[in-house]
Amino acid sequence: MxxxxxxxxxxxxxxxxxxxxxxxxxxxxxxxxxxxxxxxxxxxxxxxxxxxxxxxxxxxxxxxxxxxxxxxxxxxxxxxxxxxxxxxxxxxxxxxxxxxxxxxxxxxxxxxxxxxxxxxxxxxxxxxxxxxxxxxxxxxxxxxxxxxxxxxxxxxPKLPEIDGLDTYQGVLMHTALWDKDVQLAGKRVAVIGTGATSLQLVPEIAEEVSHLTVFQRTPIYVGPKPDLKYNRFWRALFGFPGLAKGIRHAINLSTAYTPDALWRLDSKYVESASMFVANRIRAWMRSQVDDPVTREKLLPYYGFGCKRPSFSNTYLKTFNRPNVALATEPIQRITEKGLLTADGVEHEVDVLICATGFHxxxxxxxxxxxxxxxxxxxxxxxxxxxxxxxxxxxxxxxxxxxxxxxxxxxxxxxxxxxxxxxxxxxxxxxxxxxxxxxxxxxxxxxxxxxxxxxxxxxxxxxxxxxxxxxxxxxxxxxxxxxxxxxxxxxxxxxxxxxxxxxxxxxxxxxxxxxxxxxxxxxxxxxxxx
Incomplete structure (x- = not known):
């Protein structure tokens, strides 16, 4: 060389x-x-x-x-x-x-x-x-x-370590290597993973696919998302000299040493605070899902803050759609036509999307x-x-x-x-x-x-x-x-x-x-x- x-x-x-x-x-x-x-x-x-x-x-x-x-x-x-x-x-x-x-x-x-x-x-x-x-x-x-x-x-990108992945005959892609030429309209689609990426992806594609199955291993905490538009008011406000920088400094100051103080607390106090917040978020999550069985499957019961918390006003409501299903049975293997779960059900899909994160x-x-x-x-x-x-x-x-x-x-x-x-x-x-x-x-x-x-x-x-x-x-x-x-x-x-x-x-x-x-x-x- x-x-x-x-x-x-x-x-x-x-x-x-x-x-x-x-x-x-x-x-x-x-x-x-x-x-x-x-x-x-x-x-x-x-x-x-x-x-x-x-x-x-x-x-x-x-x-x-x-x-x-x-x-x-x-x-x-x-x-x-x-x-x-x-x-x-x-x-x-x-x-x-x-x-x-x-x-x-x-x-x-x-x-x-x-x-x-x-x-x-x-x-x-x-x-x-x-x-x-x-x-x-x-x-x-x-x-x-x-x-x-x-x-x-x-x-x-991290593909799931599931037997048979290389035998699947449909369209396979990872969210980090998205193929924009793949058409999802009218297709049977499966998404593996329910992390931050899936929370954004699932509501976007649910309306166009014929059927969507979301495979969940571990549920995630989802909170309401205050996703305001940057209208004229906000642009004028944040454009005011020094204001945006002042807000940023205030936020950074508020988090400057608080985490360090938390690390020094006895873990039992941190765990108690975590579970207190978790209970409040689960209450909001319950209000978003109609079906009681699906609702319960979507609720996490570990402490809040253990995984990266996410925000969405649409993800949980997506499971109220008749063409969207949540699968929580472990995936036993990938087949030529789809995914075989531990309960013996083969989920046949046209497109398999891995929202499984990164190494x-x-x-x-x-x-x-x-x-x-x-x-x-x-x-x-x-x-x-x-x-x-x-x-x-x-x-x-x-x-x-x-x-x-x-x-x-x-x-x-x-x-x-x-x-x-x-x-x-x-x-x-x-x-x-x-x-x-x-x-x-x-x-x-x-x-x-x-x-x-x-x-x-x-x-x-x-x-x-x-x-x-x-x-x-x-x-x-x-x-x-x-x-x-x-x-x-x-x-x-x-x-x-x-x-x-x-x-x-x-x-x-x-x-x-x-x-x-x-x-x-x-x-x-x-x-x-």
Whole structure:
């Protein structure tokens, strides 16, 4: 494999390879856009953004299923430095969010930085030259001193692990890979899954299909959705100078330290509060469904907050339609004609839609990544649990920064996380350049102390309590941990913006000849700064 423009320079009298770019950002969703903005702020302009799709927008470009929309109010689902007041609704449709991403790309001069239709298949740290070698689909390579991984959590669609899926003879698709050419009108359709995606999809397609069967494994809490239109009044109100920003700050302030206080409470009090809220929501849910048998099947009985709560004014009412059925018997296998459930009934369908989410933890990272000594990152996570300092960096993986790493995300507005972790990465990259070094690597003791603190805090978490035992929540990883950051936005934001830069070890290469193999590399010389 060859690199497009990698050159060399003389260092201490020896030829040394120079990477193609100072920074490579992987992904042009909101995470990658936010990373580009932060690099611009630091005056770092030698970077490129690699995007596998043909446009920016990430999940909002990839997800085109009917009804796709954000499930939190959009005025907080946006960057603090680029708030928008021209949305159509408080819970904005996906096409408007993709449009917002395009506007950000142009406003911040990122369009020329993006290489579209460029899929990363692996990356490896070259210890001889202190740089990352990034392999691309098509057998080409690009090199970078630093890498910011902005692939997001909703990266790899997850098909259900059900026997016979590959034998189905009808139309099969995942909501994240929606085929707009498939016509649903007059068809018998099945939807597997009742999470946030299904809540949006099911009401949209119920009117046009001849029959719709929704297969539910675990019911979800559904609350009323105050989906107001952004009419002239709201646009004028939020357009008033400083008001939108003030509301955003008020919301962030209200959630800044409240979650941290909850983590510190005895779990029995949190569980009691969770069940109190659950009872109130179930009462509303009962009022939406006519048939008592279907109504009971749709009601969850684990604690509120164990799974991501969702909002819809139409999902539950959809089950009042004569052409819509809810199936709760376990799916035994997929047949050529449809789905066979444990009660012996074969549900014949023309189109099978999997609203089954994404591989969130077990496929982190999204492609093979090897650090010092060829250490595989996914293997490291599987053996040592998911962990990263501030959710950003890990020892033995120098110059690598994650936007949505383990123990980085405080549950709530996504863009606040992006602003925090990308600022973290940009600070370290700028400091590396300032010190005239080629690597920055979080110190082992700093990383370990952070992981221990987060892991201990989470032992008291609602998600790990008996109240959530039957929830089947993706908040719990394959180790039985909850690798979300237990704390508030204030702590997350402050610690990423102002952590001591000496928490990283900055090193310079000893300029081993570029023609020698890795086995002849010399130990890096640490630079004291």
């Amino acid at each position: 060859t690199s497009a423009r990698m050159g060399s320079r003389e260092v201490n009298g020896r030829e040394q390879l120079v990477p193609d770019h100072e920074v490579v950002i992987i992904g042009a969703g909101f995470g990658g856009i936010g990373a580009g903005v932060e690099l611009n702020k630091k005056g770092i302009d030698d970077y490129v953004i690699l995007e596998k799709w043909d446009a920016a927008g990430g999940t909002w470009h990839a997800n085109k299923y009917p009804g796709v929309a954000v499930d939190i109010p959009t005025f907080i689902y946006s960057f603090s430095y680029d708030q928008k007041t021209t949305w159509s609704k408080f819970f904005t449709p996906g096409d408007e969010l993709e449009e917002y991403a395009q506007e950000l790309v142009d406003k911040h001069g990122l369009r020329d930085k993006i290489r579209f239709n460029t899929r990363v298949v692996r990356q490896a740290f070259d210890e001889t030259c202190n740089m990352w070698r990034i392999s691309l689909e098509g057998d080409s390579e690009i090199t970078a001193r630093h890498v910011i991984a902005a692939t997001g959590g909703l990266e790899q 969130l933890w077990e496929h982190t990272p999204a492609f093979p990544v090897s650090g010092r000594g060829g250490k595989d990152l996914q293997g490291f996570f599987q053996v040592n649990r998911y962990q990263a300092y501030q959710g950003v960096s890990i020892p033995d993986y120098p110059n690598l920064y994650m936007v949505t790493g383990p123990y980085g995300y405080v549950f709530g507005p996504y863009h606040m996380l992006i602003e925090s972790t990308t600022a973290h990465a940009a600070r370290v990259i700028a400091e590396t350049k300032k010190r005239g070094t080629t690597t920055a690597e979080v110190k082992q003791d700093v990383h370990d102390a952070y992981f221990h603190k987060m892991h201990e805090r989470n032992k008291n978490h609602l998600w790990l309590s008996p109240a959530c035992a039957t929830s089947n929540t993706y908040y719990i990883d394959d180790h039985g941990d909850s690798p979300f950051r237990p704390g508030g936005f204030g702590e997350m934001y402050y610690h990423n913006k102002y952590f001591p830069l000496d928490n990283y070890r900055y090193s310079a290469e000893t300029a081993a000849p570029a023609t020698k193999s890795r086995s002849t590399r010399k130990r890096n010389k640490e630079v004291v700064g």
